[in-house]
Amino acid sequence: MYKHLMTALCALSLAACVHSGPAGAEDRRANFAVLGDTGYIPSYERLDEDETPHRTLSSYLAAQAEDWLERNADMTGFRPTPFVFEAAIGGYMEASGMYPVAFAAEEVCRKLGCDFATMVGDNIYPDGATLGADGISDERRFYDMLDQPYGTLGKGVEDFTIYAMMGNHDWRVSREATAAQMDYFQKHPNFTMPDFYYRASPAGMEGFVEIFVIDTEMLLASTSVHVDNLDTEGREARTGEMEEWDDFVKPATEGEKQMVAWLEEALASSEAHWKIVIGHHAVWSGGGSKFEKAHALRSLYMIAVCKHADAYISGDDHMLEVYTDDCRSEGVSGAPVLPALVSGAGSKYRPLHPKFMANQLAANPGLANPFSKGSLWGFMHVGLTEEDMTVRVYSTPEDMSGRPVEETELTFKRRSHLASR
Numbered sequence: 001m002y003k004h005l006m007t008a009l010c011a012l013s014l015a016a017c018v019h020s021g022p023a024g025a026e027d028r029r030a031n032f033a034v035l036g037d038t039g040y041i042p043s044y045e046r047l048d049e050d051e052t053p054h055r056t057l058s059s060y061l062a063a064q065a066e067d068w069l070e071r072n073a074d075m076t077g078f079r080p081t082p083f084v085f086e087a088a089i090g091g092y093m094e095a096s097g098m099y100p101v102a103f104a105a106e107e108v109c110r111k112l113g114c115d116f117a118t119m120v121g122d123n124i125y126p127d128g129a130t131l132g133a134d135g136i137s138d139e140r141r142f143y144d145m146l147d148q149p150y151g152t153l154g155k156g157v158e159d160f161t162i163y164a165m166m167g168n169h170d171w172r173v174s175r176e177a178t179a180a181q182m183d184y185f186q187k188h189p190n191f192t193m194p195d196f197y198y199r200a201s202p203a204g205m206e207g208f209v210e211i212f213v214i215d216t217e218m219l220l221a222s223t224s225v226h227v228d229n230l231d232t233e234g235r236e237a238r239t240g241e242m243e244e245w246d247d248f249v250k251p252a253t254e255g256e257k258q259m260v261a262w263l264e265e266a267l268a269s270s271e272a273h274w275k276i277v278i279g280h281h282a283v284w285s286g287g288g289s290k291f292e293k294a295h296a297l298r299s300l301y302m303i304a305v306c307k308h309a310d311a312y313i314s315g316d317d318h319m320l321e322v323y324t325d326d327c328r329s330e331g332v333s334g335a336p337v338l339p340a341l342v343s344g345a346g347s348k349y350r351p352l353h354p355k356f357m358a359n360q361l362a363a364n365p366g367l368a369n370p371f372s373k374g375s376l377w378g379f380m381h382v383g384l385t386e387e388d389m390t391v392r393v394y395s396t397p398e399d400m401s402g403r404p405v406e407e408t409e410l411t412f413k414r415r416s417h418l419a420s421r
Helices: 002-012 014-018 057-069 098-112 138-150 175-187 216-221 259-269 291-308 354-363
Strands: 030-035 083-086 091-094 116-119 162-164 198-200 209-214 274-279 311-314 320-325 338-343 367-373 377-384 388-396 405-413
Touching: 030 098, 030 338, 057 091, 098 138, 098 377, 098 388, 138 175, 209 259, 216 259, 216 291, 259 274, 259 291, 274 291, 320 377, 320 388, 320 405, 338 377, 338 388, 354 367, 367 388, 367 405
Parallel strands: 030 116, 116 162, 209 274, 274 311, 311 338
Antiparallel strands: 030 377, 083 091, 198 209, 320 338, 320 367, 377 388, 388 405
């Protein structure tokens, strides 16, 4: 009788069937949205002293084409970022997908269910919070880029929260300014960010899902990172030039200095059924301009992730990608592949770099790339059952409608119970 009743309810409401809620062990489920690099509003941008605005549409499109040709052999498939004439700049600018993505995420969460969401950094462009140093109050900035688009996401879901973190743009001005954004998250009813790095189990999912948030910008500032450089064939070609970070980004407390050790211990000690690691920067991506940071981060914590986690989720590169790593390079075998998701298309475009991507796959036999798409806006929806993770990738059209378009659906097996043996 109960089974027939649930079947009838499912026919009436898909969302009622996919929300986790109280259930027996065999029925446990969790669903969440992955939103990355969401906080771009053209009027907040500031041109550098050596930059001039694109006063004509032809100038804007020429710059877009030049950027495309840096990554592609010809103009086949060229998709310029939608544009807007921005009076505050005095020229044509890239339009923002912030609201279309927010609208699309809201619709998908209504239909498929979202018990929580993750916001994987670069929440505020271009410089995070500024404490008013640029003449714009942080109160206005937080309202425009955080509360307005996402302050009601998950409305009606008990204990819904967006687990937030910082990206490189959120760290631009000072530690005090970055902490001001974190303080906003701590006080807003729809967000959670207890510290720069943390672990958390969504309400009602204790023992089933645990997320582990790390501050990858802080980690990069604590190690050596080469400047990205590719030759004309998309091959990595180091010049010896190194990246530099302001001192305020570097680890300041003993806990921050031990973040990698904390992550490994936290993952190893967790008894959660699903263990998800979230960092702003990707460990694999296809834009051709983030790979040296990925090298540095993999050397810091990829062994721990391969040994103990079920997935790694990130943003930073402004595209939608799914990679799988069999972890052979980390000496971990006998477990299903590790999904590595890139959901960084929450408000900005970036084209893929096909030659770089081909070289990256050829150089890493344990790596596969079941889905990549650039030059679009979008996000991801992740569904967890007892043994399966289903990743649905959504884009949203350039017409600003906020209509979700499913690009692909991929399913992966739970792995942490095997990888940690």
